[in-house]
Amino acid sequence: MSQQHTMAQYSAFNDSFSPFSLHFYRKYFQLNTIDFFSQCAAAFNPIGKLSDAQMNSTGDLYGPVWITATIVWCLFFSNTLSDILNVYMTGKDINQNYTGLLLRAINLLYGYILLVPLLFIAVTRFVYKIPQIICYSRLVSIYGYANVIWGPASLFAVLRAVFPGHPKLSMILKWFVILLGGVFSGLNISSKLYHYLNDVAFVEDQKSSLLLISGVIFLHLCFTIIVKIVFFGELQ
Amino acid sequence: MSFYQQPQQFGQYNPASLPQQQSYSAEQPFQQKQTPYHVSQSHSPAPGFQIPAAQSQQQQQQQPPPFQSFPSGSMDFNNVSGSIGDQKLSQGFLAAFSTSGYPGEPPLLEELGINFKHIKEKTAAVLNPRRGNISADIMTDSDLAGPILFCLAFATFLLLSGKTHFGYIYGVALFGTICQHILFKLMSQDASIDLIRTASVIGYCLLPLVLLSAVAVFVPLDNLPGYVAAILAILWCTTSASGFIVSVLRLQNVRMLIAYPLAMFYSVFALMAIFVEKTQ
Numbered sequence: 001m002s003q004q005h006t007m008a009q010y011s012a013f014n015d016s017f018s019p020f021s022l023h024f025y026r027k028y029f030q031l032n033t034i035d036f037f038s039q040c041a042a043a044f045n046p047i048g049k050l051s052d053a054q055m056n057s058t059g060d061l062y063g064p065v066w067i068t069a070t071i072v073w074c075l076f077f078s079n080t081l082s083d084i085l086n087v088y089m090t091g092k093d094i095n096q097n098y099t100g101l102l103l104r105a106i107n108l109l110y111g112y113i114l115l116v117p118l119l120f121i122a123v124t125r126f127v128y129k130i131p132q133i134i135c136y137s138r139l140v141s142i143y144g145y146a147n148v149i150w151g152p153a154s155l156f157a158v159l160r161a162v163f164p165g166h167p168k169l170s171m172i173l174k175w176f177v178i179l180l181g182g183v184f185s186g187l188n189i190s191s192k193l194y195h196y197l198n199d200v201a202f203v204e205d206q207k208s209s210l211l212l213i214s215g216v217i218f219l220h221l222c223f224t225i226i227v228k229i230v231f232f233g234e235l236q
Numbered sequence: 237m238s239f240y241q242q243p244q245q246f247g248q249y250n251p252a253s254l255p256q257q258q259s260y261s262a263e264q265p266f267q268q269k270q271t272p273y274h275v276s277q278s279h280s281p282a283p284g285f286q287i288p289a290a291q292s293q294q295q296q297q298q299q300p301p302p303f304q305s306f307p308s309g310s311m312d313f314n315n316v317s318g319s320i321g322d323q324k325l326s327q328g329f330l331a332a333f334s335t336s337g338y339p340g341e342p343p344l345l346e347e348l349g350i351n352f353k354h355i356k357e358k359t360a361a362v363l364n365p366r367r368g369n370i371s372a373d374i375m376t377d378s379d380l381a382g383p384i385l386f387c388l389a390f391a392t393f394l395l396l397s398g399k400t401h402f403g404y405i406y407g408v409a410l411f412g413t414i415c416q417h418i419l420f421k422l423m424s425q426d427a428s429i430d431l432i433r434t435a436s437v438i439g440y441c442l443l444p445l446v447l448l449s450a451v452a453v454f455v456p457l458d459n460l461p462g463y464v465a466a467i468l469a470i471l472w473c474t475t476s477a478s479g480f481i482v483s484v485l486r487l488q489n490v491r492m493l494i495a496y497p498l499a500m501f502y503s504v505f506a507l508m509a510i511f512v513e514k515t516q
Contacts, residue, residue: 022421029422032489062423066496 028061028137039063043145046187049195050142056200059137064113064144071150072105075231078154085161104230112223113143120193120216124201128208132201146188150227153181157232174232182224190217350381358382362443362476378432383439386446393449394508401508412501413438419497420481427486437484438501441477444469445502449509457510466506474499 017024040063042048079101083094117139124130157177160170190213197209326334345352359382387409391402417434448469451457457465478495487494 022418026422026424029419030425031493032487033492034489036493062493069500 025061027058031060031062035060036063039141039145040067040148043148043188044184046184047191048188050192052200055134055138055196057138058135059139059141061137061140061144064140067144067148067151068109068113071147071154072102072109074151074154075105075109075227076102078157079231082158082161085158089161101230108223108226108230109147113140113147116216116219116223117143119219120212123212123215128203128212130197130201130203134196134201142189142192146185146192149184149188150181153177154231156180174228178224178228178232181227182220186217186220186224189220348381350379354379355382355385358440359443361480362440378430378436380432380436380439383436383442386439386442390442390446390449390505390509393446393453397449397453399508404508405505408501408504409439412504416497416501420485420494423487423490423494424485425487427484429481429484433484434481437477437480438498441473441480441498442502442505444472444476445505445509448506452509462510466510470499470502470506473502477502 076098080098083096086092087094117136120139121133121136125133154177157174160173163169193216194209194213197203197212203209341347387405391405394401394405413435414431416438417429417431420429420434448457448465451465452462456462474495477498478491481494481498482488482491
């Protein structure tokens, strides 16, 4: 109770700062460990919804920043470790530019969670003219937390190095990992956004909300395919 | 006195109380002329700085007698020249090479804000992370002498084991400290933290990794026991650093969130200590 009171005070206090000061961004980092892990757990649920209070609040940026950093690390680590194991088992040398891989991972993941929400906001605002606009930081938060499944999925993909002589088995494993990551995170994002469009923003036209959601799913599909190409070998 | 109070000013920095402090010290010479009792009053902390009673008592005991009549420090600069103006410094060219100074002048290390007792206390606190709750007071003296000492020791140990990583160490330390400082500032609620304090905490908690690098001089750590030792050292650093930061920021239930970036930061240093650069 008192916690909520102080939080309200802080948000009122923070509103007086300009976006160019550090204090302005403080409201996006006011969370505790329990909040963080419950949101991470909720991101594993493919048909999860956000409560109305959560939907209307600003959402935190700690999760998107550090979860995405962790996933970048996991993808990179999975790649380099499986390459090392591969070299160790087959004796063939792999020549890959790992700095470039790391930079691509950073650009792809941070770019996805920052630009796609911006696009979503722009489309809902200027094309569909939906009056109640979800907060941009909340959208970034939804996208950032939904990607948490990629962490365990990419670490699981290290196993592909264990059977270097079986390209088919390796391919099946890669596609399994991609499906696991892509489907879980995609379903999580689209169910949350569908809930937002129908129950919070009250989009009357069923067709337009379905169109928006299919756009979101299409973008996520593109993202998943790029992850597959960049981190899990060429498309077979 | 001023030596002990300066860190307090750094630590509990409060924009509202700073003008008060200045006006307070401006009034001091006048008060001293009126009654001698105000001299002792001037030693009590200014409004806005809460020093625990036990600590201030300890300070009173630690003061050598000449200090009582020697109000020094950056704030009371006019006062200093006033009280000792009648005692001349020795003149001449040779005096520049002599060690004579003003009578009752504090030693150079104290003037510079380097207090070995505090450094020792904080080092002990870092090495003992399981000790219940770490008091916020121990980190109010945010000196950088200890961290610089540890960074230098770390770099020297790496140098002795054949790795010249001075540039990496300073670069990573500076960049990491600034980034984490921004994060801590964002996560803080009502307590504020300044960059010096963050650097001090992070630097002091590097100590377990310094020990690891000292071991690495004699024993190669690029093997399984070495990895285990490095992970333990990272956990040790992270536990104490996050404990300090949480107590400084007076936060609850965020220790894990603060510990995660710290663990990343310290693991970079651990990687430097373990792996040898391949030069071909």
